[in-house]
Amino acid sequence: MTGFAEFWAGRELWREPLVAGMLASGLLSYLGVFVVLKRMVFVSAALSEISGVGVATAFFVGAVAGIDPHTHGAVPIILEPVWFSLVFACAAAALFSLRPGHRKLAAETIVGLGYIVASALVLAILNSPRIAQEAHAVGDILFGNAVTVPRAQIYALAAAGAAAVLAHVLFFKELLFVSYDPETAVVQGVRVFRYETLLNVIIAVVISVATRAVGALPVFAFTVIPAAAALMVTENIRATMPLAVIFGVVSAALGYYVSWIEQLPTGATMVVVASVFLLPGLARLARRSTI
Amino acid sequence: MDLVRLERAVIGYRTPLLPPLALSVHSGTTLGVLGPNGAGKTALLKSMLGLLPLLGGRLVFPTGRPPRVGYVPQRDRLDQSWPLSVLDVVLMGRTSLLGPLRRFGAEDRKRSREALEEIGVGELADRPLYALSGGQHQRVLIARAIAAEPELLVLDEPTSAMDPAAERVLLELVERLKRAHNLSVVLVTHQLTAVAGFATEVALVDRARGLFEVGPAREMMTPERLGRLYGREVRVAELGGQIAIVIGPPVDEARAGRPESGAREEAG
Numbered sequence: 001m002t003g004f005a006e007f008w009a010g011r012e013l014w015r016e017p018l019v020a021g022m023l024a025s026g027l028l029s030y031l032g033v034f035v036v037l038k039r040m041v042f043v044s045a046a047l048s049e050i051s052g053v054g055v056a057t058a059f060f061v062g063a064v065a066g067i068d069p070h071t072h073g074a075v076p077i078i079l080e081p082v083w084f085s086l087v088f089a090c091a092a093a094a095l096f097s098l099r100p101g102h103r104k105l106a107a108e109t110i111v112g113l114g115y116i117v118a119s120a121l122v123l124a125i126l127n128s129p130r131i132a133q134e135a136h137a138v139g140d141i142l143f144g145n146a147v148t149v150p151r152a153q154i155y156a157l158a159a160a161g162a163a164a165v166l167a168h169v170l171f172f173k174e175l176l177f178v179s180y181d182p183e184t185a186v187v188q189g190v191r192v193f194r195y196e197t198l199l200n201v202i203i204a205v206v207i208s209v210a211t212r213a214v215g216a217l218p219v220f221a222f223t224v225i226p227a228a229a230a231l232m233v234t235e236n237i238r239a240t241m242p243l244a245v246i247f248g249v250v251s252a253a254l255g256y257y258v259s260w261i262e263q264l265p266t267g268a269t270m271v272v273v274a275s276v277f278l279l280p281g282l283a284r285l286a287r288r289s290t291i
Numbered sequence: 292m293d294l295v296r297l298e299r300a301v302i303g304y305r306t307p308l309l310p311p312l313a314l315s316v317h318s319g320t321t322l323g324v325l326g327p328n329g330a331g332k333t334a335l336l337k338s339m340l341g342l343l344p345l346l347g348g349r350l351v352f353p354t355g356r357p358p359r360v361g362y363v364p365q366r367d368r369l370d371q372s373w374p375l376s377v378l379d380v381v382l383m384g385r386t387s388l389l390g391p392l393r394r395f396g397a398e399d400r401k402r403s404r405e406a407l408e409e410i411g412v413g414e415l416a417d418r419p420l421y422a423l424s425g426g427q428h429q430r431v432l433i434a435r436a437i438a439a440e441p442e443l444l445v446l447d448e449p450t451s452a453m454d455p456a457a458e459r460v461l462l463e464l465v466e467r468l469k470r471a472h473n474l475s476v477v478l479v480t481h482q483l484t485a486v487a488g489f490a491t492e493v494a495l496v497d498r499a500r501g502l503f504e505v506g507p508a509r510e511m512m513t514p515e516r517l518g519r520l521y522g523r524e525v526r527v528a529e530l531g532g533q534i535a536i537v538i539g540p541p542v543d544e545a546r547a548g549r550p551e552s553g554a555r556e557e558a559g
Contacts, residue, residue, distance in 0.1 A: 037373055170391070171391060173395060181364065181369055184362045185383075186342060
């Protein structure tokens with residue numbers, strides 16, 4: 001059987017993960033254009049870690065309360081990791097929307113602090129004896145694996161995507177204005193904090209849900225690489241955004257296929273394939289630099 | 292009629308930068324805010340626009356609402372690498388006129404193109420932002436401010452990094468726009484020539500000396516006051532209807548003289 005025939009024969013196995021990967025990559029690539037242009041690429045890594053703290057905290061609180069996560073219906077809805085994850089990520093997104101008034105504490109320092117503290121908290125909680133037996137399950141929920149994706153996560157991704165698309169259809173001009181020139185926007189009466197928070201919360205929700213589905217590394221990569229690749233070869237934001245989405249979706253699909261055929265790690269292969277889309281832009285950059 | 296009024300206002304980021312001050316922007320006037328680099332001009336401007344909360348005193352809008360403001364920020368604060376066309380940027384000026392949930396329509400595009408034509412850069416509408424020169428970029432930002440259909444046009448250091456001829460052309464353009472649209476103008480600058488001949492009222496600001504004075508331009512643009520502002524000997528002369536200002540060597544504060552009567556003063 002040829003490589004593609006083998007792949008096709010196993011479609012029952014890859015259908016959900018592939019759909020999740022393409023959905024997550026498309027959404028993240030679109031939002032990534034804002035992330036890259038606003039020079040906040042590290043925000044996506046920080047939000048991913050912070051939503052992870054939410055998951056770990058949910059398990060930890062459950063363990064302290066003596067709840068067995070394996071007993072069906074034992075975990076009250078309020079202690080579901082997905083809610084903790086979303087609440088933590090959205091709170092961090094709102095925090096990142098604040099403009100620091102402290103001269104020595106730049107916005108990127110606050111994001112960096114969020115990342116460092118969140119990483120340490122995840123490590124500390126995961127290694128706590130209270131949830132030692134759940135560590136593997138927690139790790140899967142935290143970082144996903146892009147190989148097996150429950151259908152519920154696809155629905156969650158679709159819902160997050162629908163919300164993101166709706167917000168952008170309704171408020172695109174405001175989101176663009178406050179992202180490009182917040183100072184003028186606020187002078188002209190546009191509610192900058194409101195729209196920046198909306199944008200950051202959308203990014204946080206998508207990152208939080210996508211991390212569970214496809215893993216932390218692909219999420220960070222899809223937030224940065226397709227947008228950067230598209231920005232390097234386009235001169236109009238209306239062309240940049242769809243091109244970034246195409247780069248992201250093709251990277252996810254092709255990366256999944258290559259990983260299946262070559263038996264490579266799925267998330268990492270997706271990222272490598274996405275990186276190929278940087279080449280035309282880098283070549284263009286090199287050509288300009290040598291003139 | 293005043294558009295904006297600061298009453299006993301204490302401005303600053305955490306600690307006061309200047310003594311409590313009173314300042315009004317009158318309808319149809321050009322207020323020049325003048326001071327050396329780091330004097331607190333931008334903080335004063337932000338306080339007037341409600342961007343920087345006052346540490347004390349009041350910000351009053353005598354018409355009962357904030358005026359519609361067309362704002363021209365310092366050019367180097369904006370990122371020219373965004374993949375935006377000139378028209379995209381000018382359209383941003385119409386965001387608050389249109390309100391949320393509505394997209395830019397044919398009327399917004401028409402008004403934005405008209406603003407570009409009026410500024411003299413209509414042919415640039417479809418050009419990418421990164422392809423503009425510094426002067427063209429400055430004009431595009433002014434077109435965006437005009438597209439907002441403002442009552443008050445605020446320019447923050449609009450002529451920095453410009454040669455004297457380009458500075459003159461830009462200020463004449465602002466003057467023409469003021470008349471054509473019946474605007475009030477606030478012009479923040481550290482360049483004396485930008486204020487002389489264009490401002491009807493002048494505020495002198497220097498936080499290092501705790502100095503804030505405001506009054507009619509001809510009373511403020513005197514060698515004594517400017518000398519006190521810059522700590523240097525200043526000569527002011529009229530040449531062919533234009534005001535020329537020459538900054539000389541440093542002088543003692545005492546030699547710069549006491550404030551003249553007739554001008555409102557809030558000096559610390």
